[in-house]
Structures are given as C-alpha cells and as structure tokens.
Amino acid sequence: MKDLISLHDLTAEEVQNLLKLGLKLKSELKAGIPHPILKGKTLGMIFTKSSTRTRVSFEVGMTQLGGYPLFLSSNDIQLGRGETIHDTAKVLERYLDGIMIRTYAHSDVIELAEEANIPVINALTDLLHPCQVLADLMTTYEHKGKLEGLKFAYIGDGNNMAHSIMYGCAKAGLDCAIATPADYQCDAEVVENAKADFKAAGRNLILTEDPVEAIKNADVVYTDTWVSMGMEAEKAERQKIFMPYQVNKELFSKAADDAVFMHCLPAYRGFEVTEDVIDGPQSVIFDEAENRLHAQKAVMATLMG
Numbered sequence: 001m002k003d004l005i006s007l008h009d010l011t012a013e014e015v016q017n018l019l020k021l022g023l024k025l026k027s028e029l030k031a032g033i034p035h036p037i038l039k040g041k042t043l044g045m046i047f048t049k050s051s052t053r054t055r056v057s058f059e060v061g062m063t064q065l066g067g068y069p070l071f072l073s074s075n076d077i078q079l080g081r082g083e084t085i086h087d088t089a090k091v092l093e094r095y096l097d098g099i100m101i102r103t104y105a106h107s108d109v110i111e112l113a114e115e116a117n118i119p120v121i122n123a124l125t126d127l128l129h130p131c132q133v134l135a136d137l138m139t140t141y142e143h144k145g146k147l148e149g150l151k152f153a154y155i156g157d158g159n160n161m162a163h164s165i166m167y168g169c170a171k172a173g174l175d176c177a178i179a180t181p182a183d184y185q186c187d188a189e190v191v192e193n194a195k196a197d198f199k200a201a202g203r204n205l206i207l208t209e210d211p212v213e214a215i216k217n218a219d220v221v222y223t224d225t226w227v228s229m230g231m232e233a234e235k236a237e238r239q240k241i242f243m244p245y246q247v248n249k250e251l252f253s254k255a256a257d258d259a260v261f262m263h264c265l266p267a268y269r270g271f272e273v274t275e276d277v278i279d280g281p282q283s284v285i286f287d288e289a290e291n292r293l294h295a296q297k298a299v300m301a302t303l304m305g
C-alpha cells in the first residue's frame with residue numbers, strides 16, 4: 001500500500017487495520033500518550049478546493065504525529081499556473097515525505113501518485129472521498145459495536161461520497177443501499193467495481209431511485225449536499241429535483257429505531273436534511289468530523305511511518 005487513492009484498491013484487511021490503528025491512536029491521544037511516529041517528516045497538502053475539516057484535521061494530525069504539515073494552495077503554487085503534474089511530483093518528492101491532495105479531476109490524483117515516489121493521499125476528488133469514509137466507518141463501529149452485517153443507507157446525489165461509501169461498505173462487510181434520482185446515479189465504472197467488491201464480500205448492494213426502499217431498517221442513514229464543489233451553477237435545478245430525497249423526520253422514521261444519522265459536512269439544513277434530524281438525538285455528525293483526525297493519522301502513520 002503506497003498511496004490512499006480509493007478504498008477499492010485496499011484489501012478488507014488493510015481497511016480493518018486502518019480502522020484499528022485509528023481507534024488506537026484516538027485512545028492514546030485521549031489518555032495523553034504521545035505518538036511521534038512521523039517525527040521529522042513533512043506532508044505537503046495541495047488544495048484546489050475549499051476545506052474546513054480536511055485541512056484542519058490533516059494539519060493537526062500531522063502535528064500530533066510529530067511531523068510538519070505544509071499547506072499548498074493551488075492559487076500559490078505553479079501547478080495552478082499550468083506547471084505539469086509530472087514536474088510537480090518530481091520536485092515535491094525531493095522535499096516531502098508524503099502528499100495529500102484535494103482537487104477536481106480524479107485522474108490528476110492517479111497521475112500524481114504514479115509520478116511521485118512518495119505516498120499520495122486522496123483528500124477528495126470529484127469521484128471519491130476515501131478519508132471521509134474511513135472516519136465514517138470508525139464512527140459506525142463506535143456507535144454500533146460492529147460493522148459486519150449492518151445496513152448503511154445513502155440518500156441523495158450519486159457523487160464522490162456515494163462512491164466511497166459503496167467501496168468502504170463492501171470492504172468492511174456492510175450491506176449498502178443507495179437512493180438517487182434517475183439522472184443523478186452513481187458513476188457506472190464505480191458501480192461495476194463496487195458490485196464485484198460486494199460479491200467478493202458476500203454482501204448486498206441496492207441501487208434504487210426510491211429513498212424509502214433504501215432507508216428501510218437501515219442502521220446508518222447518510223446524506224450529503226446536493227450541490228458539490230464545482231456544481232454551483234446547477235444549484236437551483238438540483239434543489240428542485242432532489243427535494244423528494246430530503247432526509248426529514250418522516251423518512252428517517254423508516255430506518256431502524258436506533259439508526260444513526262451521518263453527514264460528511266458541510267450540511268445545508270432545509271435541503272438535503274432537516275434540522276430535527278441533523279440536530280436530533282440520533283445524529284453523530286460531530287463524532288464523524290472528529291474521527292477524520294484519528295482515521296487520517298492512521299493513514300499517514302501507515303503510509304509514511
């Protein structure tokens with residue numbers, strides 16, 4: 001395992017090991033036990049999109065591991081002015097011990113990982129968001145005491161979150177149901193890969209246009225913004241089309257009685273989720289946000305340690 005680009009590339013055991021290490025690092029941190037696993041190492045963090053959680057959790061996580069996080073806004077580095085990914089990779093590998101990147105085209109992250117002989121971590125592309133799903137699986141485990149056999153329902157846009165959730169659920173042994181409007185289904189290639197992963201795991205994947213079918217008896221209910229970064233021009237249209245997919249009290253009541261509600265954040269109350277659900281007693285959104293820190297420390301320690 002050189003990079004973390006997609007959970008599809010990992011074995012079930014590798015995913016499990018990352019989750020276990022994340023939980024261990026979390027309990028060490030809470031107990032005040034230092035773990036300077038990356039002392040003297042530097043992580044470059046390239047952002048061509050906005051971020052609150054990802055930036056802060058990677059910076060703080062790297063610091064807690066004894067290393068140094070270097071924030072590289074694409075506005076300020078030559079990549080943003082047309083320097084090639086190849087040259088950027090070849091230069092950065094001379095200085096850094098790892099690169100974290102958040103950008104638009106998934107192919108750019110694959111190219112960067114191929115060109116750089118240091119670990120590359122995908123911190124969100126238009127296609128995938130694997131770090132978020134590691135934190136979500138960790139949170140699910142903390143609240144449910146297990147992962148194997150649970151039902152995870154995602155309602156909304158067939159986007160980067162939906163894709164990584166499918167991959168993550170298959171690797172961790174959960175059943176998964178995804179409900180999207182007909183014209184906003186998941187990427188066909190990701191679905192094919194995910195189907196193979198679910199088959200190998202002996203678990204079920206349901207893809208439907210019916211949010212009620214997806215949410216029925218779910219242990220975890222997940223949604224995400226209807227307007228991902230880069231789609232701002234489609235906002236008004238999307239808000240109309242997606243309204244039947246809003247996770248509100250009525251829809252949420254069809255999940256298991258003890259279901260938890262999750263959202264990667266940032267959330268838009270009154271659109272993909274209503275206040276009574278996201279701010280209600282079954283919401284675990286801030287545990288998820290916290291677990292970004294612990295899960296990503298496990299990723300960095302594993303790849304760069």
Ligand code: CP
Nearest residue numbers: 051052053054264265
């Ligand atoms: N969930 C998530 O990735 O948040 P940010 O966009 O704030 O990093």
Ligand code: NVA
Nearest residue numbers: 159224228229264265
């Ligand atoms: N789907 C969202 C996730 C944000 C963390 C986006 O890509 O903007």
